[in-house]
Amino acid sequence: MTSHQFACGRFKQAQFLPPFDATHKACVVTIGSFDGVHLGHQQLLQQVVAQAAHLQLPSVVIVFEPQPHEFFSKENAPARLMRLREKVQALFAAGVDKVLCLRFNQQLRNLTANDFVEQVLVKGLGVKYLVVGDDFKFGCDRSGDFAALQQQGEKHGFSVVDTQTQLATTEHDGTDRISSTRIRALLETDKFDQAAALLGAPFSVAGRVVYGKQLGRTLGFPTANIGLGRYRSPVNGVYGVVLIANDQRYNAVANVGVRPTLGGRNKPILEVHALTPTGNLYGEFVRVEFKFKIRQEMKFTSLDALKNQIADDVSTAKRYFQSND
Numbered sequence: 166m167t168s169h170q171f172a173c174g175r176f177k178q179a180q181f182l183p184p185f186d187a188t189h190k191a192c193v194v195t196i197g198s199f200d201g202v203h204l205g206h207q208q209l210l211q212q213v214v215a216q217a218a219h220l221q222l223p224s225v226v227i228v229f230e231p232q233p234h235e236f237f238s239k240e241n242a243p244a245r246l247m248r249l250r251e252k253v254q255a256l257f258a259a260g261v262d263k264v265l266c267l268r269f270n271q272q273l274r275n276l277t278a279n280d281f282v283e284q285v286l287v288k289g290l291g292v293k294y295l296v297v298g299d300d301f302k303f304g305c306d307r308s309g310d311f312a313a314l315q316q317q318g319e320k321h322g323f324s325v326v327d328t329q330t331q332l333a334t335t336e337h338d339g340t341d342r343i344s345s346t347r348i349r350a351l352l353e354t355d356k357f358d359q360a361a362a363l364l365g366a367p368f369s370v371a372g373r374v375v376y377g378k379q380l381g382r383t384l385g386f387p388t389a390n391i392g393l394g395r396y397r398s399p400v401n402g403v404y405g406v407v408l409i410a411n412d413q414r415y416n417a418v419a420n421v422g423v424r425p426t427l428g429g430r431n432k433p434i435l436e437v438h439a440l441t442p443t444g445n446l447y448g449e450f451v452r453v454e455f456k457f458k459i460r461q462e463m464k465f466t467s468l469d470a471l472k473n474q475i476a477d478d479v480s481t482a483k484r485y486f487q488s489n490d
Contacts, residue, residue, distance in 0.1 A: 192263070193217040193294040194286060196227040196303065198345070201246035202255035204365045205298075205331040205343035212328055213296045214260040222293060223262040227285070228252065229269040236269045244397040246345055246352075246364075251371050265290075278304025282317045295325045335359040352399045355458040368400075369409075370435055371452040381438065384472045386479070388436040389446045391453070393421075398433045403459040405482040408437050409452040415439040416486040418478050419453055422462035438475075440483060457485060 195213045199206050210226070217224035230249055235242040247255070253264050267273060267285070276284070281304055286292040295314060303309035311327050318325040334340040337356045341347060343363050351360040352368060361367045372391035381388035389408065400421050408417040417439040424434070437453055459478050465471040 191291045191293045192223045192225045193220060193296070194225045194227060194290060194292045195296045197298065197301070198232050199226065199228055199252055199256065200232065200345040201348055201364055202252060202259065203246075203343055203345065203348060203363050204333065205363075207259055207365060208331050209296060209298060209328045210256070210259040210261060212326075216294055216296065217262070220294060224260070225263045225265055225290060226256050226261050227265045227267060228256075229273075230266050231269055233269055233274075236274065240397070242397070243346070243349060244399040245395060246348060246368070246399055247370075248372070248394065276304065278309030278313055279317065280304075281309065282314070282321070286323070287321045292321075292323045295323055297325070297327050299327045299330055301327070333363055335362060349399050352455075357455055357457065367454040367456075369452050369454045371450065372435070373450050374446045374448060376447060377434075377436075381436065384468065384475065386438045386472075386475050388420075388438045389443070389451065391435040391437070391451070393433050393435055395432060398435075400455060400458075401433065402461045403478050405456045405459060405485050406437065407454040407456060408439050408443070409454065410443055410446055410449055413443075415441055415443055416482065416490075417453075418459070418475075418482045419455075420462065425462065425464035438479070440479065440486070456489075 193213055193216050195209060197206070197209075202210075213224050213226070228249075232242070232245070249266065253266075256264050286295065295318065297311065297314065299311070301309075301311065311325070314325045317323075330342045332340055333343050335351070335356070337351060337354065337359050338347065348360050348363050348368075351357075351363070357368060370391065370393070372393070374389045375392055377388070377390040379387075389410075398421050402421065404419050404421070406417050406419040408415040408419075417437050419435060419437045421435050422433055424436075435453060437451075459481050463474070465474065
């Protein structure tokens with residue numbers, strides 16, 4: 166098998182830029198958004214990796230940036246469960262050899278299902294085996310379903326299989342298929358344990374710590390700030406979290422929001438105050454695991470009122486971690 170490879174580029178109609186190397190002639194492929202890389206996705210990826218090993222071919226996952234619903238709905242699109250970097254890392258962790266990210270633009274949006282198969286899968290990747298979810302559809306005419314793919318496979322000489330829907334039961338919503346939409350709904354209602362059961366791991370956000378205005382330090386609660394780079398977040402408010410930095414875990418309080426008391430922002434930011442010293446984290450890549458919600462984000466009448474509320478939030482988090490450690 167080849168080493169991990171990632172390629173992201175624009176797609177031009179009638180021309181496909183080979184994402185890897187000139188000797189790349191055949192592969193086992195799957196396609197999707199893979200937002201969250203949850204247990205349903207992981208089941209599909211296991212099938213892809215196993216078939217690639219059987220055929221002694223590389224495994225390739227095709228994703229899109231922006232995600233199709235983001236292209237159509239812009240800032241009204243559903244919140245992402247993970248950013249592209251996190252997604253690619255999770256796909257490689259699942260055993261995938263290569264990840265191809267196609268820029269979802271107007272040219273790609275205008276491709277019919279048949280054009281996508283011929284230009285991307287056949288001419289571009291030389292697909293030999295395609296694995297898709299049981300509800301998979303694609304193409305501007307939405308004609309790219311499993312039956313159509315089977316016909317294209319017979320025409321171009323590649324096999325097509327689908328995966329069975331993976332079901333899971335939670336206390337909140339009973340038994341249903343595992344999906345990114347379902348996980349978002351659990352996060353929005355603060356059901357972190359149940360969301361983790363569908364994700365296969367605690368919900369977390371990762372990113373690089375950036376310099377802020379250091380207002381938290383002025384208030385007596387220094388924070389590590391992580392820009393989310395998106396209009397919407399699947400969580401919003403104040404939370405008890407675990408900050409993972411330099412292979413160490415720190416109990417912490419986090420705010421996800423637009424900081425209305427401090428003038429507001431167009432996009433949310435993640436601010437994390439560790440309950441114990443962490444050292445200088447500027448420029449470090451960190452991960453934040455969400456454990457429980459403390460309250461909604463609020464606008465305060467003064468900085469003193471904000472400072473007092475943060476102190477209460479810290480006390481709430483300390484009590485939680487003392488009783489749950």
